[in-house]
Amino acid sequence: MATADSSTDRIDTTLFLTVSGPPGCGATTLCERLADAMGCPYVSGGDIFRELAEDRDMSLNQLTAKADEDDEIDRALDQRLQQIAEKWGTANKPFILESRLAGWLAGDRADMRIWLDAPKEVRLDRIEDRTETEAEMRVREVSEAGRYQSYYEIDIADRSFYDLEINTARWSKQGVFTLVRAAIEEYDPELDEGAFRTPSIDV
Template sequence: MTDDDVPTARSVDSDLFITVSGPPGCGATTLCEGLSAALDCGYVSGGDIFRDLADERDVSLSQLIAKTDETDEIDRALDRRLRTIAEKWGASSKPFVLESRLAGWLAGNRADLRIWLDAPDEVRVDRTRDREEMEAEMRVREVSEAGRYKSYYDIDISDQSFYDLSINTARWSPEATLEMVLTAIEEYDPEVDEGAFPTDDFEL
Protein backbone atom coordinates (compact mmCIF):
# COMPACT_ATOMS: atom_id res chain seq x y z
CA MET A 1 0.00 0.00 0.00
CA THR A 2 1.22 3.49 -0.82
CA ASP A 3 0.37 6.74 0.89
CA ASP A 4 -1.92 7.56 -2.04
CA ASP A 5 -4.08 4.56 -1.13
CA VAL A 6 -4.88 5.88 2.34
CA PRO A 7 -8.17 7.81 2.42
CA THR A 8 -7.92 11.49 3.28
CA ALA A 9 -9.55 11.71 6.69
CA ARG A 10 -11.53 14.51 8.23
CA SER A 11 -10.80 15.33 11.84
CA VAL A 12 -13.08 13.79 14.46
CA ASP A 13 -13.02 14.59 18.17
CA SER A 14 -13.49 11.32 20.05
CA ASP A 15 -12.05 9.29 22.90
CA LEU A 16 -13.41 5.92 21.78
CA PHE A 17 -11.50 2.65 21.94
CA ILE A 18 -12.27 0.97 18.61
CA THR A 19 -11.53 -2.56 17.43
CA VAL A 20 -11.36 -3.58 13.78
CA SER A 21 -11.48 -7.23 12.73
CA GLY A 22 -11.80 -9.27 9.57
CA PRO A 23 -10.05 -11.81 7.32
CA PRO A 24 -6.96 -11.04 5.18
CA GLY A 25 -7.70 -8.56 2.41
CA CYS A 26 -10.81 -7.13 4.11
CA GLY A 27 -9.45 -3.57 4.11
CA ALA A 28 -8.65 -3.37 7.81
CA THR A 29 -5.24 -1.72 7.39
CA THR A 30 -6.63 1.00 5.13
CA LEU A 31 -9.47 1.72 7.54
CA CYS A 32 -7.17 1.78 10.57
CA GLU A 33 -4.81 4.22 8.89
CA GLY A 34 -7.75 6.46 8.03
CA LEU A 35 -9.12 6.27 11.57
CA SER A 36 -5.70 6.96 13.04
CA ALA A 37 -5.44 10.14 10.97
CA ALA A 38 -9.01 11.26 11.68
CA LEU A 39 -8.83 10.64 15.42
CA ASP A 40 -5.19 11.75 15.71
CA CYS A 41 -4.36 8.55 17.54
CA GLY A 42 -2.22 5.46 17.21
CA TYR A 43 -3.28 1.99 16.27
CA VAL A 44 -1.84 -1.47 16.77
CA SER A 45 -2.19 -4.27 14.25
CA GLY A 46 -2.14 -7.95 15.17
CA GLY A 47 -0.20 -8.50 11.95
CA ASP A 48 2.56 -6.19 13.13
CA ILE A 49 2.80 -8.02 16.45
CA PHE A 50 2.87 -11.34 14.59
CA ARG A 51 5.81 -10.01 12.57
CA ASP A 52 7.50 -8.95 15.81
CA LEU A 53 7.11 -12.51 17.10
CA ALA A 54 8.66 -13.84 13.88
CA ASP A 55 11.60 -11.44 14.22
CA GLU A 56 12.12 -12.38 17.87
CA ARG A 57 12.26 -16.05 16.87
CA ASP A 58 14.36 -15.30 13.76
CA VAL A 59 11.93 -17.09 11.44
CA SER A 60 9.95 -16.03 8.37
CA LEU A 61 6.24 -15.28 8.49
CA SER A 62 5.49 -18.50 6.62
CA GLN A 63 7.58 -20.48 9.12
CA LEU A 64 5.82 -18.88 12.08
CA ILE A 65 2.40 -19.52 10.51
CA ALA A 66 3.38 -23.17 10.11
CA LYS A 67 4.40 -23.34 13.78
CA THR A 68 0.94 -22.17 14.87
CA ASP A 69 -0.42 -25.51 13.66
CA GLU A 70 2.11 -27.36 15.80
CA THR A 71 1.73 -25.52 19.11
CA ASP A 72 -0.65 -23.08 20.76
CA GLU A 73 2.26 -21.04 22.17
CA ILE A 74 2.42 -18.65 19.19
CA ASP A 75 -1.28 -17.83 19.14
CA ARG A 76 -1.46 -17.39 22.88
CA ALA A 77 1.64 -15.16 22.94
CA LEU A 78 0.08 -12.97 20.26
CA ASP A 79 -3.27 -12.82 22.04
CA ARG A 80 -1.69 -12.02 25.41
CA ARG A 81 0.12 -9.04 23.89
CA LEU A 82 -3.06 -7.83 22.23
CA ARG A 83 -5.06 -8.13 25.44
CA THR A 84 -2.38 -6.21 27.37
CA ILE A 85 -2.69 -3.42 24.79
CA ALA A 86 -6.48 -3.53 25.07
CA GLU A 87 -6.30 -3.28 28.86
CA LYS A 88 -3.96 -0.32 28.67
CA TRP A 89 -5.96 1.69 26.15
CA GLY A 90 -9.34 0.62 27.43
CA ALA A 91 -8.57 2.40 30.70
CA SER A 92 -6.89 5.45 29.16
CA SER A 93 -9.95 7.50 28.07
CA LYS A 94 -8.04 8.30 24.88
CA PRO A 95 -8.85 7.32 21.30
CA PHE A 96 -7.18 4.16 20.06
CA VAL A 97 -7.65 1.54 17.34
CA LEU A 98 -6.79 -2.14 17.79
CA GLU A 99 -6.86 -4.42 14.76
CA SER A 100 -6.77 -8.21 14.66
CA ARG A 101 -9.06 -11.14 13.91
CA LEU A 102 -9.84 -11.46 17.63
CA ALA A 103 -9.54 -7.78 18.61
CA GLY A 104 -13.22 -7.42 19.48
CA TRP A 105 -13.17 -10.55 21.62
CA LEU A 106 -9.86 -9.72 23.31
CA ALA A 107 -10.91 -6.16 24.11
CA GLY A 108 -14.22 -7.37 25.49
CA ASN A 109 -16.22 -4.72 27.30
CA ARG A 110 -13.28 -2.31 27.18
CA ALA A 111 -14.10 -1.60 23.52
CA ASP A 112 -16.57 1.19 22.74
CA LEU A 113 -17.09 0.28 19.09
CA ARG A 114 -16.38 -3.10 17.51
CA ILE A 115 -16.17 -3.29 13.71
CA TRP A 116 -16.09 -6.32 11.40
CA LEU A 117 -14.93 -5.94 7.78
CA ASP A 118 -15.24 -8.52 5.03
CA ALA A 119 -15.39 -8.89 1.25
CA PRO A 120 -15.95 -11.73 -1.23
CA ASP A 121 -13.07 -14.21 -1.52
CA GLU A 122 -12.06 -13.15 -5.02
CA VAL A 123 -11.83 -9.51 -3.97
CA ARG A 124 -9.70 -10.31 -0.93
CA VAL A 125 -7.41 -12.57 -2.95
CA ASP A 126 -6.85 -9.80 -5.49
CA ARG A 127 -6.05 -7.32 -2.72
CA THR A 128 -3.42 -9.60 -1.19
CA ARG A 129 -1.53 -10.59 -4.33
CA ASP A 130 1.54 -8.58 -3.32
CA ARG A 131 1.78 -10.15 0.15
CA GLU A 132 4.12 -12.93 1.17
CA GLU A 133 1.50 -15.63 1.39
CA MET A 134 -0.20 -17.10 -1.69
CA GLU A 135 -3.93 -17.58 -2.19
CA ALA A 136 -3.86 -21.21 -1.08
CA GLU A 137 -1.93 -20.30 2.06
CA MET A 138 -4.41 -17.57 2.89
CA ARG A 139 -7.39 -19.90 2.61
CA VAL A 140 -5.71 -22.66 4.61
CA ARG A 141 -4.74 -20.18 7.33
CA GLU A 142 -8.29 -18.88 7.65
CA VAL A 143 -9.69 -22.38 8.13
CA SER A 144 -6.88 -23.31 10.50
CA GLU A 145 -7.30 -20.16 12.59
CA ALA A 146 -11.04 -20.66 12.90
CA GLY A 147 -10.45 -24.17 14.24
CA ARG A 148 -7.82 -23.00 16.70
CA TYR A 149 -9.97 -20.16 18.05
CA LYS A 150 -12.78 -22.64 18.66
CA SER A 151 -10.41 -25.14 20.27
CA TYR A 152 -8.50 -22.67 22.44
CA TYR A 153 -11.20 -20.22 23.48
CA ASP A 154 -14.52 -21.70 22.30
CA ILE A 155 -14.90 -18.70 19.98
CA ASP A 156 -16.84 -18.99 16.74
CA ILE A 157 -15.03 -16.43 14.58
CA SER A 158 -17.92 -16.48 12.08
CA ASP A 159 -20.31 -15.17 14.76
CA GLN A 160 -20.69 -11.47 14.00
CA SER A 161 -23.63 -10.85 16.32
CA PHE A 162 -21.71 -8.80 18.86
CA TYR A 163 -20.12 -6.39 16.36
CA ASP A 164 -21.56 -2.91 16.21
CA LEU A 165 -20.81 -2.52 12.50
CA SER A 166 -20.31 -5.18 9.82
CA ILE A 167 -19.26 -3.82 6.43
CA ASN A 168 -18.70 -5.51 3.06
CA THR A 169 -15.80 -3.37 1.87
CA ALA A 170 -16.21 -4.52 -1.73
CA ARG A 171 -19.45 -2.53 -1.89
CA TRP A 172 -17.90 0.83 -1.04
CA SER A 173 -14.64 2.65 -1.68
CA PRO A 174 -12.10 2.98 1.14
CA GLU A 175 -13.14 6.62 1.49
CA ALA A 176 -16.82 5.70 1.80
CA THR A 177 -16.07 2.94 4.29
CA LEU A 178 -14.10 5.38 6.43
CA GLU A 179 -16.89 7.94 6.24
CA MET A 180 -19.44 5.37 7.46
CA VAL A 181 -17.28 4.48 10.44
CA LEU A 182 -16.50 8.11 11.27
CA THR A 183 -20.21 8.92 11.20
CA ALA A 184 -20.85 6.04 13.61
CA ILE A 185 -18.12 7.37 15.89
CA GLU A 186 -19.52 10.91 15.86
CA GLU A 187 -23.05 9.67 16.57
CA TYR A 188 -22.01 7.31 19.36
CA ASP A 189 -23.54 8.28 22.70
CA PRO A 190 -22.15 6.32 25.67
CA GLU A 191 -25.12 7.45 27.76
CA VAL A 192 -27.50 5.56 25.46
CA ASP A 193 -25.37 2.46 25.02
CA GLU A 194 -28.16 -0.07 25.49
CA GLY A 195 -27.41 -2.25 22.48
CA ALA A 196 -23.91 -3.43 23.35
CA PHE A 197 -23.32 -7.17 23.60
CA PRO A 198 -21.31 -7.93 26.77
CA THR A 199 -18.32 -10.23 26.41
CA ASP A 200 -16.46 -11.82 29.30
CA ASP A 201 -12.69 -12.19 29.37
CA PHE A 202 -11.51 -15.69 28.57
CA GLU A 203 -8.35 -17.42 29.70
CA LEU A 204 -5.36 -17.03 27.36
Template sequence: MLITVSGPPGVGKSTTASELASVLDLEHISGGDIFRELADERGYTTLEFNKLAEEDDQIDRDLDQRLEQIAADRDDVVLESRLAGWLAGDHADFRVWLDAPLEVRAARIADREDKTVQNAREETAAREGSEADRYREYYGIDITDLTIYDLSINTARWDAEAVVDLLTTAVEDYDPDADEGKYPVELDYEF
Protein backbone atom coordinates in the same frame (compact mmCIF):
# COMPACT_ATOMS: atom_id res chain seq x y z
CA MET B 1 -11.93 5.55 23.05
CA LEU B 2 -10.90 1.99 22.17
CA ILE B 3 -12.01 0.89 18.71
CA THR B 4 -11.35 -2.60 17.38
CA VAL B 5 -11.11 -3.51 13.70
CA SER B 6 -11.37 -7.21 12.88
CA GLY B 7 -12.01 -9.40 9.86
CA PRO B 8 -10.53 -12.11 7.67
CA PRO B 9 -7.43 -11.72 5.47
CA GLY B 10 -7.71 -9.33 2.54
CA VAL B 11 -10.55 -7.11 3.75
CA GLY B 12 -8.38 -4.04 4.35
CA LYS B 13 -8.07 -4.18 8.14
CA SER B 14 -4.65 -2.53 8.28
CA THR B 15 -5.47 0.20 5.78
CA THR B 16 -8.80 0.94 7.42
CA ALA B 17 -7.47 0.89 10.99
CA SER B 18 -4.50 3.10 10.13
CA GLU B 19 -6.63 5.67 8.29
CA LEU B 20 -9.36 5.64 10.94
CA ALA B 21 -6.78 6.19 13.68
CA SER B 22 -5.34 9.11 11.75
CA VAL B 23 -8.73 10.74 11.16
CA LEU B 24 -9.79 10.31 14.81
CA ASP B 25 -6.35 11.22 16.19
CA LEU B 26 -5.91 7.84 17.86
CA GLU B 27 -2.96 5.45 17.96
CA HIS B 28 -3.11 2.46 15.60
CA ILE B 29 -1.91 -0.82 17.08
CA SER B 30 -1.70 -3.77 14.70
CA GLY B 31 -1.73 -7.42 15.66
CA GLY B 32 0.62 -7.99 12.71
CA ASP B 33 3.10 -5.49 14.13
CA ILE B 34 2.97 -7.19 17.51
CA PHE B 35 3.53 -10.57 15.84
CA ARG B 36 6.63 -9.13 14.17
CA GLU B 37 7.80 -7.75 17.56
CA LEU B 38 7.38 -11.18 19.15
CA ALA B 39 9.38 -12.76 16.31
CA ASP B 40 12.14 -10.19 16.73
CA GLU B 41 12.20 -10.64 20.52
CA ARG B 42 12.76 -14.36 20.00
CA GLY B 43 15.31 -13.99 17.20
CA TYR B 44 13.19 -15.21 14.28
CA THR B 45 12.28 -13.71 10.96
CA THR B 46 8.54 -13.21 10.49
CA LEU B 47 8.41 -16.10 8.03
CA GLU B 48 10.28 -18.43 10.40
CA PHE B 49 8.06 -17.37 13.30
CA ASN B 50 4.91 -17.90 11.25
CA LYS B 51 5.98 -21.46 10.41
CA LEU B 52 6.82 -22.08 14.07
CA ALA B 53 3.38 -20.75 15.10
CA GLU B 54 1.71 -23.45 13.03
CA GLU B 55 3.14 -26.03 15.42
CA ASP B 56 3.44 -24.06 18.68
CA ASP B 57 0.11 -22.77 20.01
CA GLN B 58 1.92 -20.67 22.62
CA ILE B 59 2.83 -18.14 19.92
CA ASP B 60 -0.84 -17.42 19.16
CA ARG B 61 -1.59 -17.30 22.85
CA ASP B 62 1.29 -14.86 23.53
CA LEU B 63 0.09 -12.57 20.74
CA ASP B 64 -3.50 -12.69 21.94
CA GLN B 65 -2.45 -12.09 25.56
CA ARG B 66 -0.48 -9.02 24.49
CA LEU B 67 -3.49 -7.69 22.55
CA GLU B 68 -5.78 -8.34 25.53
CA GLN B 69 -3.38 -6.44 27.80
CA ILE B 70 -3.27 -3.47 25.43
CA ALA B 71 -7.08 -3.40 25.36
CA ALA B 72 -7.23 -3.49 29.16
CA ASP B 73 -4.56 -0.82 29.69
CA ARG B 74 -5.04 1.66 26.84
CA ASP B 75 -7.55 4.16 25.55
CA ASP B 76 -7.38 6.31 22.45
CA VAL B 77 -6.41 3.32 20.32
CA VAL B 78 -7.59 1.59 17.17
CA LEU B 79 -6.66 -2.04 17.83
CA GLU B 80 -6.54 -4.21 14.73
CA SER B 81 -6.35 -7.99 14.51
CA ARG B 82 -8.52 -10.90 13.51
CA LEU B 83 -9.64 -11.38 17.13
CA ALA B 84 -9.37 -7.79 18.40
CA GLY B 85 -13.12 -7.47 18.97
CA TRP B 86 -13.19 -10.65 21.00
CA LEU B 87 -9.95 -10.02 22.89
CA ALA B 88 -10.86 -6.46 23.86
CA GLY B 89 -14.20 -7.59 25.28
CA ASP B 90 -15.91 -4.98 27.42
CA HIS B 91 -12.89 -2.68 27.17
CA ALA B 92 -13.85 -1.87 23.57
CA ASP B 93 -16.07 1.14 23.00
CA PHE B 94 -16.78 0.33 19.36
CA ARG B 95 -16.14 -2.96 17.55
CA VAL B 96 -15.99 -3.20 13.77
CA TRP B 97 -16.00 -6.28 11.56
CA LEU B 98 -14.81 -5.89 7.98
CA ASP B 99 -15.61 -8.54 5.41
CA ALA B 100 -15.73 -9.17 1.67
CA PRO B 101 -16.41 -12.21 -0.51
CA LEU B 102 -13.52 -14.68 -0.72
CA GLU B 103 -13.04 -14.01 -4.43
CA VAL B 104 -12.54 -10.27 -3.78
CA ARG B 105 -10.17 -10.89 -0.89
CA ALA B 106 -8.20 -13.48 -2.87
CA ALA B 107 -7.73 -10.97 -5.71
CA ARG B 108 -6.46 -8.34 -3.27
CA ILE B 109 -4.08 -10.79 -1.61
CA ALA B 110 -2.85 -12.06 -4.99
CA ASP B 111 -2.11 -8.49 -6.06
CA ARG B 112 -0.20 -7.51 -2.94
CA GLU B 113 1.69 -10.81 -2.62
CA ASP B 114 2.34 -11.31 -6.36
CA LYS B 115 0.65 -14.72 -6.65
CA THR B 116 -2.22 -16.14 -8.67
CA VAL B 117 -5.79 -15.51 -7.54
CA GLN B 118 -6.39 -19.28 -7.48
CA ASN B 119 -3.37 -19.82 -5.22
CA ALA B 120 -4.41 -16.92 -2.94
CA ARG B 121 -8.00 -18.25 -2.75
CA GLU B 122 -6.86 -21.75 -1.78
CA GLU B 123 -4.32 -20.52 0.78
CA THR B 124 -6.78 -18.03 2.28
CA ALA B 125 -9.58 -20.58 2.59
CA ALA B 126 -7.21 -23.07 4.23
CA ARG B 127 -5.85 -20.41 6.59
CA GLU B 128 -9.33 -19.29 7.61
CA GLY B 129 -10.41 -22.86 8.34
CA SER B 130 -7.30 -23.50 10.40
CA GLU B 131 -7.70 -20.27 12.34
CA ALA B 132 -11.41 -20.88 13.00
CA ASP B 133 -10.55 -24.30 14.43
CA ARG B 134 -7.78 -22.85 16.63
CA TYR B 135 -9.99 -20.02 17.95
CA ARG B 136 -12.69 -22.53 18.85
CA GLU B 137 -10.16 -24.89 20.46
CA TYR B 138 -8.16 -22.24 22.35
CA TYR B 139 -10.91 -19.88 23.47
CA GLY B 140 -14.30 -21.32 22.55
CA ILE B 141 -14.75 -18.48 20.02
CA ASP B 142 -16.91 -18.93 16.95
CA ILE B 143 -15.28 -16.39 14.62
CA THR B 144 -18.44 -16.38 12.46
CA ASP B 145 -20.52 -15.02 15.36
CA LEU B 146 -20.73 -11.32 14.54
CA THR B 147 -23.15 -10.42 17.35
CA ILE B 148 -20.36 -8.80 19.38
CA TYR B 149 -19.70 -6.16 16.70
CA ASP B 150 -21.31 -2.74 16.58
CA LEU B 151 -20.90 -2.53 12.84
CA SER B 152 -20.07 -4.91 9.99
CA ILE B 153 -19.03 -3.56 6.59
CA ASN B 154 -18.59 -5.37 3.28
CA THR B 155 -15.43 -3.69 1.97
CA ALA B 156 -16.11 -4.94 -1.54
CA ARG B 157 -18.91 -2.37 -1.79
CA TRP B 158 -16.82 0.77 -1.13
CA ASP B 159 -13.26 1.91 -1.68
CA ALA B 160 -10.94 2.36 1.30
CA GLU B 161 -11.68 6.07 1.68
CA ALA B 162 -15.45 5.50 1.71
CA VAL B 163 -15.10 2.75 4.34
CA VAL B 164 -13.14 5.12 6.59
CA ASP B 165 -15.77 7.84 6.01
CA LEU B 166 -18.54 5.41 6.99
CA LEU B 167 -16.68 4.38 10.12
CA THR B 168 -15.81 7.94 11.09
CA THR B 169 -19.47 8.93 10.92
CA ALA B 170 -20.55 5.82 12.81
CA VAL B 171 -17.98 6.33 15.59
CA GLU B 172 -18.72 10.04 15.94
CA ASP B 173 -22.49 9.38 16.15
CA TYR B 174 -22.21 6.33 18.38
CA ASP B 175 -24.01 6.46 21.71
CA PRO B 176 -23.49 3.19 23.60
CA ASP B 177 -26.32 3.99 26.03
CA ALA B 178 -28.95 5.02 23.47
CA ASP B 179 -30.65 1.64 23.25
CA GLU B 180 -29.53 0.09 26.50
CA GLY B 181 -31.86 -2.69 27.53
CA LYS B 182 -33.53 -3.07 24.12
CA TYR B 183 -31.22 -5.76 22.80
CA PRO B 184 -30.91 -8.50 21.85
CA VAL B 185 -33.86 -8.33 19.47
CA GLU B 186 -35.00 -11.67 18.20
CA LEU B 187 -35.96 -11.76 14.55
CA ASP B 188 -37.71 -14.67 12.93
CA TYR B 189 -36.79 -15.11 9.26
CA GLU B 190 -37.76 -17.89 6.94
CA PHE B 191 -35.69 -18.65 3.89
Protein backbone atom coordinates in the same frame (compact mmCIF):
# COMPACT_ATOMS: atom_id res chain seq x y z
CA MET C 1 2.44 1.08 16.40
CA ALA C 2 1.23 3.75 13.97
CA THR C 3 0.55 7.34 14.89
CA ALA C 4 -1.52 10.13 13.47
CA ASP C 5 -0.62 13.03 11.18
CA SER C 6 -2.52 16.14 10.09
CA SER C 7 -3.57 14.91 6.63
CA THR C 8 -7.17 14.12 7.61
CA ASP C 9 -9.85 16.21 9.28
CA ARG C 10 -9.99 15.31 12.94
CA ILE C 11 -12.64 13.16 14.57
CA ASP C 12 -13.27 14.41 18.09
CA THR C 13 -13.69 11.23 20.12
CA THR C 14 -12.29 9.25 23.03
CA LEU C 15 -13.62 5.91 21.78
CA PHE C 16 -11.61 2.69 21.95
CA LEU C 17 -12.28 0.84 18.69
CA THR C 18 -11.52 -2.70 17.61
CA VAL C 19 -11.33 -3.61 13.93
CA SER C 20 -11.36 -7.24 12.82
CA GLY C 21 -11.75 -9.27 9.65
CA PRO C 22 -10.05 -11.82 7.39
CA PRO C 23 -6.98 -11.11 5.21
CA GLY C 24 -7.70 -8.57 2.47
CA CYS C 25 -10.78 -7.14 4.19
CA GLY C 26 -9.35 -3.59 4.24
CA ALA C 27 -8.66 -3.37 7.97
CA THR C 28 -5.19 -1.86 7.66
CA THR C 29 -6.36 0.86 5.28
CA LEU C 30 -9.27 1.77 7.53
CA CYS C 31 -7.15 1.76 10.69
CA GLU C 32 -4.52 4.03 9.16
CA ARG C 33 -7.17 6.55 8.11
CA LEU C 34 -8.97 6.38 11.43
CA ALA C 35 -5.72 6.83 13.36
CA ASP C 36 -4.99 9.95 11.34
CA ALA C 37 -8.48 11.34 11.84
CA MET C 38 -8.75 10.46 15.53
CA GLY C 39 -5.23 11.60 16.35
CA CYS C 40 -4.42 8.32 18.05
CA PRO C 41 -2.17 5.27 17.84
CA TYR C 42 -3.25 1.81 16.78
CA VAL C 43 -1.82 -1.64 17.28
CA SER C 44 -2.08 -4.36 14.64
CA GLY C 45 -1.99 -8.02 15.61
CA GLY C 46 -0.79 -8.80 12.09
CA ASP C 47 2.25 -6.59 12.53
CA ILE C 48 3.09 -8.27 15.82
CA PHE C 49 2.70 -11.71 14.20
CA ARG C 50 5.00 -10.64 11.35
CA GLU C 51 7.54 -9.39 13.89
CA LEU C 52 7.45 -12.79 15.57
CA ALA C 53 8.12 -14.42 12.19
CA GLU C 54 11.04 -12.08 11.49
CA ASP C 55 12.49 -12.62 14.96
CA ARG C 56 12.49 -16.36 14.28
CA ASP C 57 13.70 -15.94 10.67
CA MET C 58 10.55 -17.71 9.46
CA SER C 59 7.95 -17.03 6.78
CA LEU C 60 4.37 -16.35 7.79
CA ASN C 61 3.42 -19.81 6.54
CA GLN C 62 6.20 -21.42 8.59
CA LEU C 63 5.21 -19.54 11.73
CA THR C 64 1.56 -20.48 11.16
CA ALA C 65 2.59 -24.14 10.88
CA LYS C 66 4.59 -23.85 14.09
CA ALA C 67 1.67 -22.18 15.83
CA ASP C 68 -0.44 -25.20 14.83
CA GLU C 69 2.02 -27.44 16.68
CA ASP C 70 2.57 -25.28 19.77
CA ASP C 71 0.15 -22.84 21.38
CA GLU C 72 2.96 -20.69 22.83
CA ILE C 73 3.08 -18.35 19.83
CA ASP C 74 -0.63 -17.66 19.67
CA ARG C 75 -1.00 -17.28 23.40
CA ALA C 76 1.95 -14.88 23.62
CA LEU C 77 0.43 -12.75 20.87
CA ASP C 78 -3.05 -12.83 22.39
CA GLN C 79 -1.76 -12.03 25.88
CA ARG C 80 0.06 -8.99 24.51
CA LEU C 81 -3.05 -7.78 22.69
CA GLN C 82 -5.23 -8.37 25.75
CA GLN C 83 -2.81 -6.39 27.92
CA ILE C 84 -2.95 -3.52 25.44
CA ALA C 85 -6.75 -3.66 25.49
CA GLU C 86 -6.78 -3.58 29.29
CA LYS C 87 -4.51 -0.54 29.31
CA TRP C 88 -6.46 1.46 26.74
CA GLY C 89 -9.84 0.33 27.99
CA THR C 90 -9.42 2.55 31.05
CA ALA C 91 -7.45 5.40 29.46
CA ASN C 92 -10.43 7.46 28.24
CA LYS C 93 -8.39 8.27 25.12
CA PRO C 94 -8.97 7.27 21.48
CA PHE C 95 -7.28 4.05 20.42
CA ILE C 96 -7.59 1.36 17.74
CA LEU C 97 -6.79 -2.33 18.18
CA GLU C 98 -6.79 -4.40 15.00
CA SER C 99 -6.58 -8.18 14.83
CA ARG C 100 -8.76 -11.14 13.98
CA LEU C 101 -9.58 -11.57 17.69
CA ALA C 102 -9.49 -7.90 18.71
CA GLY C 103 -13.21 -7.77 19.48
CA TRP C 104 -12.96 -10.88 21.65
CA LEU C 105 -9.72 -9.89 23.39
CA ALA C 106 -10.89 -6.36 24.17
CA GLY C 107 -14.28 -7.63 25.28
CA ASP C 108 -16.48 -5.09 27.02
CA ARG C 109 -13.54 -2.68 27.33
CA ALA C 110 -14.07 -1.68 23.70
CA ASP C 111 -16.50 1.14 22.97
CA MET C 112 -17.16 0.06 19.38
CA ARG C 113 -16.34 -3.24 17.68
CA ILE C 114 -16.13 -3.37 13.90
CA TRP C 115 -16.00 -6.39 11.59
CA LEU C 116 -14.91 -5.95 7.96
CA ASP C 117 -15.28 -8.54 5.24
CA ALA C 118 -15.51 -8.93 1.47
CA PRO C 119 -16.09 -11.83 -0.95
CA LYS C 120 -13.09 -14.14 -1.06
CA GLU C 121 -12.24 -13.37 -4.70
CA VAL C 122 -12.11 -9.66 -3.89
CA ARG C 123 -9.86 -10.25 -0.90
CA LEU C 124 -7.55 -12.45 -2.96
CA ASP C 125 -7.18 -9.68 -5.55
CA ARG C 126 -6.30 -7.25 -2.79
CA ILE C 127 -3.45 -9.36 -1.41
CA GLU C 128 -1.96 -10.48 -4.74
CA ASP C 129 0.95 -8.03 -4.36
CA ARG C 130 1.80 -9.25 -0.86
CA THR C 131 4.39 -11.87 0.00
CA GLU C 132 1.59 -14.11 1.27
CA THR C 133 0.22 -16.36 -1.48
CA GLU C 134 -3.39 -17.39 -2.02
CA ALA C 135 -2.63 -20.87 -0.68
CA GLU C 136 -0.96 -19.40 2.39
CA MET C 137 -3.93 -17.14 3.05
CA ARG C 138 -6.36 -20.04 2.85
CA VAL C 139 -4.19 -22.19 5.11
CA ARG C 140 -3.89 -19.36 7.63
CA GLU C 141 -7.63 -18.73 7.77
CA VAL C 142 -8.51 -22.37 8.32
CA SER C 143 -5.65 -22.88 10.75
CA GLU C 144 -6.52 -19.82 12.84
CA ALA C 145 -10.19 -20.76 13.07
CA GLY C 146 -9.26 -24.20 14.35
CA ARG C 147 -6.83 -22.84 16.91
CA TYR C 148 -9.30 -20.24 18.23
CA GLN C 149 -11.86 -23.00 18.73
CA SER C 150 -9.32 -25.29 20.39
CA TYR C 151 -7.72 -22.71 22.69
CA TYR C 152 -10.63 -20.51 23.69
CA GLU C 153 -13.78 -22.24 22.37
CA ILE C 154 -14.26 -19.23 20.09
CA ASP C 155 -16.28 -19.57 16.92
CA ILE C 156 -14.71 -16.88 14.75
CA ALA C 157 -17.83 -16.98 12.57
CA ASP C 158 -19.90 -15.68 15.51
CA ARG C 159 -20.17 -11.96 14.85
CA SER C 160 -23.29 -11.32 16.91
CA PHE C 161 -21.57 -8.91 19.30
CA TYR C 162 -20.06 -6.59 16.68
CA ASP C 163 -21.52 -3.10 16.47
CA LEU C 164 -20.74 -2.62 12.78
CA GLU C 165 -20.32 -5.26 10.09
CA ILE C 166 -19.32 -3.89 6.68
CA ASN C 167 -18.80 -5.58 3.30
CA THR C 168 -15.90 -3.45 2.09
CA ALA C 169 -16.38 -4.59 -1.51
CA ARG C 170 -19.57 -2.50 -1.71
CA TRP C 171 -17.90 0.86 -1.09
CA SER C 172 -14.65 2.60 -1.96
CA LYS C 173 -11.95 3.02 0.67
CA GLN C 174 -13.27 6.53 1.23
CA GLY C 175 -16.82 5.17 1.45
CA VAL C 176 -15.90 2.63 4.14
CA PHE C 177 -14.10 5.33 6.11
CA THR C 178 -17.09 7.65 5.76
CA LEU C 179 -19.46 4.98 7.10
CA VAL C 180 -17.31 4.29 10.14
CA ARG C 181 -16.67 7.97 10.71
CA ALA C 182 -20.41 8.65 10.73
CA ALA C 183 -20.93 5.88 13.30
CA ILE C 184 -18.25 7.34 15.55
CA GLU C 185 -19.45 10.93 15.28
CA GLU C 186 -23.11 10.00 15.75
CA TYR C 187 -22.40 7.88 18.81
CA ASP C 188 -23.95 9.36 21.95
CA PRO C 189 -23.26 7.44 25.18
CA GLU C 190 -26.39 8.94 26.74
CA LEU C 191 -28.51 7.27 24.06
CA ASP C 192 -26.61 3.99 24.18
CA GLU C 193 -28.98 1.30 25.46
CA GLY C 194 -26.28 -1.33 25.65
CA ALA C 195 -23.86 -3.32 23.53
CA PHE C 196 -24.03 -7.07 23.18
CA ARG C 197 -21.75 -8.51 25.83
CA THR C 198 -18.62 -10.31 24.70
CA PRO C 199 -17.90 -13.64 26.38
CA SER C 200 -14.67 -13.30 28.34
CA ILE C 201 -11.79 -15.53 27.31
CA ASP C 202 -8.92 -16.75 29.44
CA VAL C 203 -5.74 -16.23 27.41
